[in-house]
Amino acid sequence: MALATSSLLQVSRIYAEDAALALPRGQEIVARWPDADIVPVASHWQIPEVHGDEANVRRWVRIKTEALVLGVKKSLVTRPNGRSADFIAPSTANGCAMACAYCYVPRRKGYSNPVTVFANIDQITRHIARHIAKQGEKTTPNQCDPDAWVYDIGENSDCSVDALISENVRELCDLFRMSPTAKASFATKFVNRDLLDWDPAGRTRIRFSLMPAETAKVTDIRTSPVSERIAAINDFVEAGYEVHVNFSPVILTPTWLEDWAELLDELDAALSPVAKTQLAAEVIFLTHNEALHDVNLGWHPKAEELLWTPDQQEPKRSENGAINVRYRYGLKSQAVATLTALIEQKLPYCRIRYAF
Known part of the structure; x- marks a missing residue:
């Protein structure tokens, strides 16, 4: 696994619980950044230098x-769960090295919230x-999947970034590769091509999150460009992943509908026939x-x-x-109908799993 040497992760301090340092995975991660200072902490939830302190807003990205x-x-x-997945699996990480301005995870843990x-x-x-064993076979198809129980393994983090740090995500994908009744699933805004070598055998669903590029430049901080995410889809399908898209979040800018039409045209032009036949979307x-x-307002107004x-x-x-806060009911219901109709027009092969 390639160590992240980009600007995304330049780890100089590792805050660690003693119990984590005693485990092989903790020792492996520390070894990846041998020059980092190790800071003992009693709980990963309570680190004032890192999160929970309003003053940290000015140092958010650092x-x-x-x-x-x-x-x-x-x-x-x-x-x-029943919406994106049948079940939400226990997290193997929390937080993110990226900094999307709308991310809900900082609401729980507080402010910067780097990767735990x-x-x-x-x-x-x-x-x-x-x-998985307790569920047995899935006998009733649903919007999550017609045949397999789907487990979201990345509710509180981005698994593509987590895979730069440790083997946790790969071990989960290996588990599902050997589980004929279940699939892993995670959404991502980061293209990590190391994952192309994993041989998931169709048992991991990657959901690339997409939005119009000009909007993403403002809100999707430190992520892979939208064009790079789109360009990666065919390669991940060829490598044995099921690849869906998340049209998320839809932000009602003054030019939102024209921008989405342009994005959908770009996606349609980029996808291979095989990628199109297996595509589905969440809106x-x-x-x-x-x-x-x-x-x-303190770091990115x-x-x-x-x-x-x-x-x-x-x-x-x-x-x-x-x-x-969400868009007003009447405005949102009309916008949902308008966008789903546009998707059906531009991407008639793309099943919309749900839209809200």
Whole structure:
């Protein structure tokens, strides 16, 4: 596995729980950055220098670049989902080296939230393997997949970036390659071509997140360019991955519909016949958060010109009780219908798994 030498990860400090350092995976990660300072911490959740401190906003990107956290995942729970996947698997990482302005993960852990890697990968894979075995065969097709139980393995991180740091993601994909009744799934905004050598045998679904390029330049900070994500799809299909797309988040800029038409034309022109036959999409409109809006004003106010539009938005209470904002009901329902019709026109072979 190639070590990340780009500007995305230049790790100089590793905050580590003792239990994580005692495990082989923790030791392997420390060895990848031998010059990094090791900072002992009692809990990966409570590191004021890294997250949870409002003053860190000014150092948002630097923290994501230079800091890495090693922890142990203590609660191993596989949750039902039913939308993007049948189940949400326990995370093997939390946080991200990228810095998308709309990302929901900082709302939970706080502010910069660099990558935390969980070193107890053996416990996590055993838990998932037992859960897969307990399900048996999938006998009723659904929007997640007609035949396999789908497990999202990247709810709180980007697995393509995580794979630059450790073998956790590869070990999960190897588990699903040997699981004829289940598939792994994760969304990504980063093209990691090391994954092309993994031989997933169709048991891992990668969902490349796409949006119009000009919008992404403002909101998708430190990610692979949208054109690079599109160009990678055929190669990943050829390498044995199932590849879907996430049209997400859909942001209602003044030129949003024209921009999406251009993006869909670019995607159609780039895809191979094989990629087209297996393509499906999720369509997710922007949900934002007032606290995140306030944080973004401290480091990237230009993004908030696109994301925070009170004349278009209304409050929405999330499942965990947080107050978010989304596009007003009538505006959003009309925009969903308009965009899905455009997708059906431009990409008639692309099944829309859900849109909201």
